[in-house]
Amino acid sequence: MVDLEDFIKNYYRSLKDIIDVLPDTSNLLPCLENTSIIIGFTDKKGKLAIQLFSREKNKEIEINGKVVKPKSENTPGIVHIKDVDILERIIFPQKNDDFIVSMSFGENHIVLDGLAFSSKEFNDKYWKDVKFYRNCAGNIPFTVTGKGAVLAINILYGVELNGKSNEILFEYLKVYGGDEAIPKTKKEIFNNAFQDFYKTIHNDKKKSSNWSFTDFIAGLEAPVQKNALLLGSYSSDTDFEKMKELLSKFGYTGFLLKDSPDLPIQSNLEKLLAAIICSAFVIVFDYEASGHIAELGNMLQFRFRPVVIIRKENKPTTSFIEDQILTDDNFKVIIEPNIDQLNVLNILKWARTKVTGKKEKYNKINYWRNK
The missing domain is CATH 3.40.50.280 (Cobalamin-binding domain)
Structure with a gap:
């Protein structure tokens, strides 16, 4: 079994090493540019997940009644949640014991970007008139099995908790379906983090129609x-x-x-x-x-x-x-x-x-x- 604390440390360090050498004008996800909290998860079946939060959207979070904050101005707070029964139940909270999955993945290198999920019950009650597309097949957005691995970026999850509507944004969530899918060595972890990071990059190109020497040099x-x-x-x-x-x-x-x-x-x-x-x-x-x-x-x-x-x-x-x-x-x-x-x-x-x-x-x- 993979040591969760070592994996989270090496995976996040790999992301930071990559970010530190990027051009200053790179357009990064807020949770990568300024990470506030990192949560690592494992379950008894060998699954592993890592979730990143941005300071912009989550300066602090509450887990089991305990407030978690960044460790310092430049260092995120880290939480390890180990050996839970069902990983998806911890990541995606529900109001009951139903376990209806919208999507299931057994393949590697899957990316979910900008999708919205909810149960049909939640959708009919709270999202019936929303403009965005949403997947409302089940109360669990997705599950990953075996050798599968999924990177979820800016995923919106709608769920009713304690009689209230909750819209939870997952800025960055990586889930591994089992021990075979999890990179082990530092180089393997770096290559995996690099592949994940590359899928988050968005380049902006600006053009100017008027030319001047000053603008040219400044440009x-x-x-x-x-x-x-x-x-x-x-x-x-x-x-x-x-x-x-x-x-x-x-x-x-x-x-x-x-x-x-x-x-x-x-x-x-x-x-x-x-x-x-x-x-x-x-x-x-x-x-x-x-x-x-x-x-x-x-x-x-x-x-x-x-x-x-x-x-x-x-x-x-x-x-x-x-x-x-x-x-x-x-x-x-x-x-x-x-x-x-x-x-x-x-x-x-x-x-x-x-x-x-x-x-x-x-x-x-x-x-x-x-x-």
Whole structure:
């Protein structure tokens, strides 16, 4: 059996690690951006669930007559409810012993987003004239069995308790149907949390029809925070495409120098520097000799952005500038033949730390920025 306290700690820590490396302009669920309370559940059949509350909607909650509050301004309160008889009865309170399920899932990676549930009795009494669609087949919104796992986001549950209508919003609820569905190792938990988090992201894109230089430069702030310049040999696009895909899951856009348009009055060096300036950080695939060697030399001279160098083995394509790279704290070398999302998370942690530190120093020195 999984230790509930360890699982909740590792799952939530994984979510926070992901959130901490996202661009500042990312649009997050309130319960992820500012979590107030976390509840972990297990039942005697091996099911497990985790529920997150936001400070915006739930500054405190009451469980069995006891008030639960956040631990501190930045730390949520955590409650563990273990070994209950029927998990669904604890998560979805009812006024009687009926157990009529609206939906049952035995598959993994199911997402329920923005749905409303109630019993037919409740619907006919309280929701008869509401405008939104609701599922009123049973008094239990859903159950998960066996290898199944469900992520429920912003689920509305209507139930009558003590003769009064209650509309309960589940901002974030993950339910595992049994021990086989529950990730065990820290890496498995991270990958599961990453997959769940990715399904909650909503990106907003704004366009402006009027152009001015001031607006153009000011408008670069948000895109620059989300851009990552990718350098290396163009002999194979596989590594670039994989990195683009991994970065996109964290809210970043990877782009190649060759994709940047050539301006007639612009030199190749100017093109490189413009691309670097329009990026939050740079990732270099040092797999085989190519133009990136000269570009590394330029970046050692113009230390505008953090640079991550990825190698499949502990051997650079050129040793001539290796001493400069290894002694420059603006550069980080990673030896990894198969980059995955956990590697990218660590890259983003390092890069954002560098960028944040530089931003704070510049804001302190350039006093007019704060006026």
